[in-house]
Amino acid sequence: MKSIYKYCFAAVASAGLLASCAKKDLLDPTVVRSLNEELTFGDSVRTMAFVTSIYSELGANSFNSRYGNGGSLAEGSDESVSRLFGATQAWVPLMIGTLNATRTTPYEKVYNNGWNNIRRVNTFLKNFGKLPLAGETKNQLLGEVKFLRAWYFWTMVQHFGGLPLIGDKLYTLDDTILEPRASYADCIDYLVKELDEAADLVVAPTEQRPEDYGRVNKGFCMGLKARILLNAASKLYNGGQESIASAAQKPLVGYMDNKPERWTTAREAAEALINTGWYSLVENGTAGKGFYDLFIERKNSEFIFPAMAGQNRTMEANFLPRSRNGNVNGCPSLNAAKRFGMNNGLPITDQNSGYDPANPFKDRDPRFKYTILNNGDKWRTNASSTAVPIWTHIGAETDGVDASLVYTGMFFRKFCSEATTGNGGSQTDRVMPIIRYADILLMYAEASIEEGQFEKAAEKIIMVRKRAGIKPGGDGRYGLKASGDKAYWTSVIQNERAVELCLEDSRFWDVRRWKTAPVDLNTTIYRLMITKVADNQWTYAELPVDKNPIRVFQSLHYFFPLPMAEVMKNTAMVQNPGY
Numbered sequence: 001m002k003s004i005y006k007y008c009f010a011a012v013a014s015a016g017l018l019a020s021c022a023k024k025d026l027l028d029p030t031v032v033r034s035l036n037e038e039l040t041f042g043d044s045v046r047t048m049a050f051v052t053s054i055y056s057e058l059g060a061n062s063f064n065s066r067y068g069n070g071g072s073l074a075e076g077s078d079e080s081v082s083r084l085f086g087a088t089q090a091w092v093p094l095m096i097g098t099l100n101a102t103r104t105t106p107y108e109k110v111y112n113n114g115w116n117n118i119r120r121v122n123t124f125l126k127n128f129g130k131l132p133l134a135g136e137t138k139n140q141l142l143g144e145v146k147f148l149r150a151w152y153f154w155t156m157v158q159h160f161g162g163l164p165l166i167g168d169k170l171y172t173l174d175d176t177i178l179e180p181r182a183s184y185a186d187c188i189d190y191l192v193k194e195l196d197e198a199a200d201l202v203v204a205p206t207e208q209r210p211e212d213y214g215r216v217n218k219g220f221c222m223g224l225k226a227r228i229l230l231n232a233a234s235k236l237y238n239g240g241q242e243s244i245a246s247a248a249q250k251p252l253v254g255y256m257d258n259k260p261e262r263w264t265t266a267r268e269a270a271e272a273l274i275n276t277g278w279y280s281l282v283e284n285g286t287a288g289k290g291f292y293d294l295f296i297e298r299k300n301s302e303f304i305f306p307a308m309a310g311q312n313r314t315m316e317a318n319f320l321p322r323s324r325n326g327n328v329n330g331c332p333s334l335n336a337a338k339r340f341g342m343n344n345g346l347p348i349t350d351q352n353s354g355y356d357p358a359n360p361f362k363d364r365d366p367r368f369k370y371t372i373l374n375n376g377d378k379w380r381t382n383a384s385s386t387a388v389p390i391w392t393h394i395g396a397e398t399d400g401v402d403a404s405l406v407y408t409g410m411f412f413r414k415f416c417s418e419a420t421t422g423n424g425g426s427q428t429d430r431v432m433p434i435i436r437y438a439d440i441l442l443m444y445a446e447a448s449i450e451e452g453q454f455e456k457a458a459e460k461i462i463m464v465r466k467r468a469g470i471k472p473g474g475d476g477r478y479g480l481k482a483s484g485d486k487a488y489w490t491s492v493i494q495n496e497r498a499v500e501l502c503l504e505d506s507r508f509w510d511v512r513r514w515k516t517a518p519v520d521l522n523t524t525i526y527r528l529m530i531t532k533v534a535d536n537q538w539t540y541a542e543l544p545v546d547k548n549p550i551r552v553f554q555s556l557h558y559f560f561p562l563p564m565a566e567v568m569k570n571t572a573m574v575q576n577p578g579y
Contacts, residue, residue: 041127051141054120054148055215057113059307059432061155062505066109067091070318070329073508076106078523078551080330080503083406085547097552101561101579107159111563114156121149122170143201144216147224150194153187154228158509159560161253161576162187180572183251188232195225205278213299214308214431219278223304223435226269230443233262233450234513242555245577252574253559260450267447270440279304279437287343287469288366291500294436296417298429302438306431315415315430317422321390321399324379325422331408332372334526334542339498340368345470345479347495360528360540366469371502373411375530375538382424393530393538401529405546409528414503433504438464442497449489457489461496468500512558521553554578 040046064070067090074080076094085092090105092098099106124145131138156163164179165186171177182190199221208217231237232255239258241250250256273279280301283290294302320326338348343363346353354363361374373379378387392409394402401409417428441464445457458480465478472478481488494514498507511517525548529541556578567573 037123037127041124041131044132047131047133047141050120050124051145054117054124054145055308057117058148058151059309059434060113061110062307062434063432063503064314064318064329065432067105070327072330072503073505074330074503077508077511078333078520078525079336079507080412081333081406081408081525081527081545081547082330083328083404085406092548094557095548095551097554097557099557099561101564101567101575104563107560108563110155110159110560111566114152117152118149118166119170121145121152122166122168125168126170139201140203143198143221146194146198146201147216147221150191150198151224154191154224157184157187157191158231160562161559162251164573165190178570178572181252181574184232184237184254185251185256188228191228192225195221195228199225204276214306219273219276219304220435222269222273222276223440226266226273226440226443227435229262229266229269230447231509231513233266233447235515236513236558238262240515242558242577244555248574249577253577263447263450267444267451270444270447273304273440274444279440281437281441281463281467283467288370288467289469291367291468292370292414295415295433296428296430298431302436303431303433304437304440305433305435307434308431311427311429313420313422313425313427316417316420316428319412319416320379320422321373321392321411322403323381323390323398325382325424326411327422328404328407328411330412331406331527332410332412333408333545334410334528335523336498336502337368337372337410337528339495339502340365340371341479341495341499343469343471344473345465345477357540365499367499367502369413371412371414371499373413375409377413380418380421380425382421385419385425387418393532395532401527407527408545409530412503438467438500439504439506442493442500446493446497449486449493452486454484454486454489457493461492464496464500515558517553517558518555521551521557523551525549525551 040050059065064072066072069084069089071082071084071089071091072080073094075082075091082089082091093100093103093106104111128138128142133141153163162181162184165182166179198216199218202216202218202221205217205219208215237254239255241254245253281290282294282297282300282302284293294300317325317327318329321328341347341364342353342355343365344353348355356362361369369377373390375392376389378389380387390399390411391397392399392401392407392411394400396403399407399411401407415430417426419426420428441460445460448454448457448460458477461480462478466472470478480492483489494510494516497510501507511520525545526542527545529543531539531541533539556576559576561576561579562573567575
């Protein structure tokens with residue numbers, strides 16, 4: 001386990017502060033560490049740069065930054081089909097069920113980045129007392145690094161379950177480290193405590209200076225706490241360990257009991273953030289357009305915890321079709337597309353929804369068209385800012401569903417600016433939303449459903465659907481039934497999350513914590529085959545994708561394996577169930 005702690009032994013190197021060190025000093029890790037700490041934490045500018053360096057990997061394991069070639073957790077669930085399907089791609093083991101403890105590419109960045117940045121934080125804390133900063137600034141920075149440490153630790157707990165709780169410890173390369181894994185319960189308690197302490201130290205978003213946007217504030221802390229507690233209350237962790245877990249493994253991957261009151265704690269955490277009034281849904285007056293606009297804005301009323309980025313065309317290059325100079329690294333699956341209901345709020349499977357399979361794009365939930373580009377939808381080109389149709393039917397030049405083995409007849413629109421192509425037009429001034437307000441509303445709704453408070457849940461779901469452009473209907477319920485059936489409300493909230501949070505790294509984790517993955521992820525991935533009969537006349541067929549159409553999920557896949565090298569070095573480290 002020594003490798004966990006060695007990556008950032010001279011942590012300040014990431015901030016580029018080693019230039020003044022003599023070459024001979026760089027060969028001596030002890031001298032380098034002491035010299036860098038003295039230089040860094042005795043200087044206010046370098047101290048700020050050091051803390052900023054800890055932010056640099058906040059989004060490294062999120063969205064299409066997670067893997068090379070644009071791969072993400074969407075390809076590891078049933079949302080997206082990757083253009084790269086070979087066994088060497090890091091996400092393919094997630095798709096076909098070959099995840100193991102020796103091939104670490106699907107998860108090594110999470111593990112390494114997590115411990116790297118925890119060490120950075122602990123280095124800062126070691127030197128906290130001698131920082132040449134005013135008390136208010138020092139406390140703000142203390143709150144920021146405590147949040148950051150909690151975030152990096154949480155990402156590992158989400159992947160692996162309970163891990164060693166090292167607190168503020170700093171290990172040397174000479175230490176023999178035999179740290180046992182802490183229980184899942186202890187890790188959740190630790191994270192909640194750290195986030196509460198961080199929230200007490202940092203400013204509210206309404207008090208934050210504009211130039212500090214993207215740095216930790218109270219909303220970050222409260223939002224992450226709500227997410228953690230929602231996960232902890234969910235079926236997988238709330239006493240729902242799989243039978244393949246041994247007696248030694250069970251406390252590492254969940255609570256040893258099922259307590260319904262954990263849902264109340266989760267609901268209260270989401271409610272506390274809602275009641276601050278700091279955040280609101282982005283709306284612009286056009287049905288559903290606020291849902292689209294929020295993802296191509298750098299700052300808005302909905303972002304709670306953004307991962308910062310400069311102006312870029314990253315998402316356009318990743319998702320747009322070849323005719324728009326995109327790489328098409330991921331295409332929407334038909335499985336995901338069919339979860340989008342109608343603009344009356346009813347699912348397409350409801351006989352009263354009005355869905356017509358012969359005209360499948362008509363009168364859909366507006367989020368459908370703002371998430372997915374379909375046959376005939378318009379987009380600008382490199383040659384002209386005037387939007388012209390994208391054709392995805394069989395035989396269509398460049399973008400036809402038969403032009404590639406992995407095309408699905410659809411492309412992603414979400415996160416992509418209409419003013420941009422894959423390599424032309426204006427760049428998008430964006431950030432990536434790790435937590436946003438709509439998610440908090442749906443967290444509240446889900447916890448309320450588990451408490452049996454269905455109308456409280458309906459209030460929050462209606463807020464999300466109203467912004468989405470769903471029609472209110474004669475009863476003003478936006479397609480929701482007045483029902484006392486928990487199964488109905490569970491299906492509603494699970495689908496609402498799948499639609500609202502599509503492509504936001506949510507579904508991969510949701511189907512695990514709900515324990516619906518054995519059904520949702522043991523499935524065939526479909527595409528939409530569109531045939532042109534005549535101008536504006538089409539027929540539609542659903543067929544499996546050509547490459548890796550079968551998704552595989554087994555009980556061991558609820559958690560990622562710990563790297564085998566770590567388990568072998570640290571004999572106190574128990575491996576996860578099934579590996």
